[in-house]
Amino acid sequence: AQKVTQAQTEISVVEKEDVTLDCVYETRDTTYYLFWYKQPPSGELVFLIRRNSFDEQNEISGRYSWNFQKSTSSFNFTITASQVVDSAVYFCALSVFDSGYALNFGKGTSLLVTP
Amino acid sequence: DGGITQSPKYLFRKEGQNVTLSCEQNLNHDAMYWYRQDPGQGLRLIYYSQIVNDFQKGDIAEGYSVSREKKESFPLTVTSAQKNPTAFYLCASSIGGQGVSYEQYFGPGTRLTVT
Numbered sequence: 001a002q003k004v005t006q007a008q009t010e011i012s013v014v015e016k017e018d019v020t021l022d023c024v025y026e027t028r029d030t031t032y033y034l035f036w037y038k039q040p041p042s043g044e045l046v047f048l049i050r051r052n053s054f055d056e057q058n059e060i061s062g063r064y065s066w067n068f069q070k071s072t073s074s075f076n077f078t079i080t081a082s083q084v085v086d087s088a089v090y091f092c093a094l095s096v097f098d099s100g101y102a103l104n105f106g107k108g109t110s111l112l113v114t115p
Numbered sequence: 116d117g118g119i120t121q122s123p124k125y126l127f128r129k130e131g132q133n134v135t136l137s138c139e140q141n142l143n144h145d146a147m148y149w150y151r152q153d154p155g156q157g158l159r160l161i162y163y164s165q166i167v168n169d170f171q172k173g174d175i176a177e178g179y180s181v182s183r184e185k186k187e188s189f190p191l192t193v194t195s196a197q198k199n200p201t202a203f204y205l206c207a208s209s210i211g212g213q214g215v216s217y218e219q220y221f222g223p224g225t226r227l228t229v230t
Contacts, residue, residue: 033216101216105157
């Protein structure tokens with residue numbers, strides 16, 4: 001069975017602070033995929049990143065960066081110099097072949113960035 | 116514009132009535148998915164389909180039914196057997212197949228309220 005844990009339910013930061021959202025996953029599959037999605041107040045999920053289990057390279061995209069560590073089964077997401085527009089719920093998700101690559105989501109972390 | 120449409124955005128029904136939620140995509144994606152989101156929860160998989168005329172139950176399929184008669188359409192029926200149908204329903208699609216998990220693109224969602 002697959003499981004994704006996002007232990008941080010809510011995080012509040014002041015604009016320009018850096019913030020890291022944690023994601024820990026469990027799976028017995030050797031091939032799997034990890035994702036991060038953003039859900040703004042409008043409700044629609046926005047895709048941020050996809051990683052497969054064989055690619056442990058960290059990735060940076062503008063103010064966003066992701067740290068994938070198989071040794072600790074973690075796939076953490078850092079926002080540098082946060083902005084008010086980053087306020088949203090962020091979901092980490094896992095997919096494997098046996099479930100048709102459906103996404104198994106964590107419960108999400110609600111990020112509030114205040115001016 | 117390519118994308119996924121869900122209609123309506125808000126839906127109200129009386130208890131005991133079946134209701135069908137629409138999901139259409141023009142992305143030429145093979146795979147389609149239905150998720151349910153409850154307040155403070157992550158998304159949970161209801162049904163998925165990797166190809167026309169074929170679909171699989173997800174983690175919480177009881178009380179729901181789907182059909183996949185056309186590649187671009189994947190309607191979800193919430194039956195009267197679903198004990199707690201009030202929720203936010205999200206449809207998604209992805210390229211699918213080829214033994215690889217691709218990112219899923221989500222529709223704007225339908226917020227169903229049953230009283």
